[in-house]
Every structure is written in structure tokens, then in C-alpha cells.
Amino acid sequence: MTQSDSVFSGEYSMLNYLDPRNHITPLTELHYLPGFSKTGVRVFIKDAPFKNIKTIPARHMLEQKRMAGKLEGVHTLIECSSGGMASALADLYRHYGIERFVAVIANDTASGRKEELNMKGVSVVYENDIPESMSMTNYARQQGRQSGWLNLDQYENTDNPESYEKWFAPQIYEQLCQSGLGNHPLIFCAPMGTCGTILGNGKYFKEHHPDCRVVGVKLAPGKRVPGIRDEDRLQRVGLYQKYIVKPMKIGSGCVVDELVSVETYSAYKRALSVIHTGFDFGLSSGAGLEGGLTYLAKCKGREEVILVVIALDGYKLYATDKITTVLDGNEFINKVPPSI
Numbered sequence: 258m259t260q261s262d263s264v265f266s267g268e269y270s271m272l273n274y275l276d277p278r279n280h281i282t283p284l285t286e287l288h289y290l291p292g293f294s295k296t297g298v299r300v301f302i303k304d305a306p307f308k309n310i311k312t313i314p315a316r317h318m319l320e321q322k323r324m325a326g327k328l329e330g331v332h333t334l335i336e337c338s339s340g341g342m343a344s345a346l347a348d349l350y351r352h353y354g355i356e357r358f359v360a361v362i363a364n365d366t367a368s369g370r371k372e373e374l375n376m377k378g379v380s381v382v383y384e385n386d387i388p389e390s391m392s393m394t395n396y397a398r399q400q401g402r403q404s405g406w407l408n409l410d411q412y413e414n415t416d417n418p419e420s421y422e423k424w425f426a427p428q429i430y431e432q433l434c435q436s437g438l439g440n441h442p443l444i445f446c447a448p449m450g451t452c453g454t455i456l457g458n459g460k461y462f463k464e465h466h467p468d469c470r471v472v473g474v475k476l477a478p479g480k481r482v483p484g485i486r487d488e489d490r491l492q493r494v495g496l497y498q499k500y501i502v503k504p505m506k507i508g509s510g511c512v513v514d515e516l517v518s519v520e521t522y523s524a525y526k527r528a529l530s531v532i533h534t535g536f537d538f539g540l541s542s543g544a545g546l547e548g549g550l551t552y553l554a555k556c557k558g559r560e561e562v563i564l565v566v567i568a569l570d571g572y573k574l575y576a577t578d579k580i581t582t583v584l585d586g587n588e589f590i591n592k593v594p595p596s597i
Contacts, residue, residue: 277306308571315345317420347377369574413495421457446549459512474548539570
């Protein structure tokens with residue numbers, strides 16, 4: 258298969274199916290929020306295409322490289338990932354004429370995610386397989402400099418946030434407008450891993466919505482949730498340093514208005530409360546919702562507001578070795594009220 262054949266995007270091609278722009282996902286209002294009773298707040302969940310928010314930047318970053326002629330001669334793609342980007346690239350790389358994909362992942366990656374990557378034919382390098390003096394991102398960058406190799410570097414690549422600004426945020430805003438909510442005060446909240454999601458969506462809303470605040474969610478120090486970082490680990494992310502930390506220090510030029518920290522337990526418990534309503538809602542999604550509700554609970558003077566949180570992922574890949582090892586067993590038998 259030649260590269261020109263592999264990127265054929267006809268109506269019935271597999272690559273066309275994998276294009277997240279062709280999947281208009283629902284914007285769903287939540288009516289059951291245990292422990293949160295602030296009146297006037299309406300909470301909406303925006304589903305990610307394929308239950309993986311990283312399908313959006315994965316496709317866009319590859320397309321940008323293809324259009325710039327930078328995929329010629331590339332036989333191996335390598336990327337450091339907490340799982341979502343690795344999964345998305347695993348679906349796409351062959352369609353761009355690339356023969357092999359290497360994912361650099363943490364040792365404690367969920368077993369369900371590891372099995373998924375194995376099924377998709379991905380070559381995996383674990384954190385404990387690389388030199389102790391080198392971070393996983395720097396290892397991927399170093400390997401990507403070899404002839405015939407490519408590292409997209411999602412943590413530094415501005416095509417990452419640009420993809421959300423161009424393709425995802427407009428979809429959310431259009432759905433709000435169709436519901437008559439386009440001019441209501443808006444809180445957009447997203448967890449921070451690579452920071453592409455919050456930067457791209459936040460930039461769009463800041464430019465198009467008349468009354469919007471953007472809230473970034475990070476983990477409390479030393480805590481772990483797949484796909485999200487605490488402050489110490491965010492300090493190693495180029496997009497965070499350049500577009501969030503520095504602008505906030507000088508008081509201007511940043512799309513993020515507030516930063517909120519959440520604990521692992523509260524994030525998982527919040528995710529489970531949404532799962533109990535029948536929604537496929539992942540752990541990082543739970544952190545985003547918990548952060549948004551934490552911020553709103555402290556707000557004054559914003560009695561009527563729309564909170565939009567993205568369902569970044571689903572829960573099923575983490576069900577056996579993440580949720581059950583953090584939450585108490587009694588949490589799983591709690592019943593939601595009827596007619597929610």
C-alpha cells in the first residue's frame with residue numbers, strides 16, 4: 258500500500274470512518290449529582306468520539322505532518338502516552354503508510370489498556386525499560402530523531418490544542434446554541450494532562466462565548482489518575498509551561514482562568530456516580546467533573562450557569578485494576594434515585 262493510497266479519504270474508507278469530525282457526539286445533561294445541590298447550575302457532559310478524546314489531536318497531528326511532507330520515509334512512529342493517545346495512534350498509523358508504532362507508557366498503566374495496545378499490534382516500551390536518567394517524553398523524542406522515525410510530541414506540539422479549537426469546541430458551542438443556551442454564563446472545565454484539551458477548547462470559547470470561564474483540573478500532589486497530572490508532573494509539560502503557567506504569572510494572555518486540584522478518591526467516586534446513571538464515564542472524566550463542581554461550589558454571584566465537562570474516556574479499560582483498588586466496596590452498591 259503506497260502512502261497516497263493509505264491516506265485516501267473517500268466516503269467509505271476506513272480512514273474516513275476514523276476521522277473524529279465525522280462523529281457528532283451528544284451533549285447530555287446530568288440531573289443526578291450526589292453531594293452537589295447548588296440551584297441554577299445545569300451540568301452537561303460532552304462525549305468524546307470513540308470514547309477517547311485523543312482521537313481528535315492524533316488525527317490532526319498526523320494530517321499536519323502529511324500535508325507538510327514530513328511522513329515521507331517514515332517507517333516507525335513513537336509516542337509517550339498515558340494510554341489514550343497510544344490507542345488513537347494505534348488505529349491510525351497504518352493508514353498513513355507507517356509500518357510500526359512504539360508506545361512509551363508507564364509501568365502502572367491499566368491492564369485493560371495494555372491488553373488493548375497488544376491487540377492492536379503496538380510495540381510497547383515501559384518506563385522501567387528506559388535509562389533512569391531520562392524521562393519517557395525525552396526518550397520518545399530521542400528515538401524519534403533517528404532516520405525513518407517520527408515523534409509527534411503531543412506535550413509540545415501546538416497542533417494538539419489546535420485540533421480542539423478547530424473541530425471539537427465549535428461542535429459543543431453549536432449544540433449549546435441549538436438548545437437556547439449559547440448566551441448563558443458558561444464554565445468550561447477539563448483535566449490537564451498534555452493540556453491540549455483545555456487550551457484548544459478554552460481558546461475557542463474565550464473568543465466566541467460572551468460570558469465564559471475556563472477551569473483547569475490537576476491532581477493533588479502525589480495523586481494518580483490515568484491521563485491527568487499533578488503540579489510536579491505538569492511542570493514537565495511544554496504546553497503547560499508556555500501557555501498556562503507563564504501567562505498566569507503575568508496576569509494576561511492565558512485562556513485558563515482558574516486551576517482546581519482534586520484527589521484520586523473523589524475523582525473516582527464522582528465517576529462512579531455517573532456510571533450508575535448508565536453513562537460510560539471514565540476516571541479522568543470523573544476528575545474533570547469533580548473539579549468543575551468544586552469550583553462552582555466556591556463561586557459567588559453566579560447562580561445561573563452552564564457547566565460543560567468532557568467525557569474524555571470510558572471506564573471499562575480501568576474496571577479491574579483501577580476503580581476497585583481505590584474505592585471502598587460499599588460504593589459500588591449505592592443506588593441512584595428512581596426517575597433521574
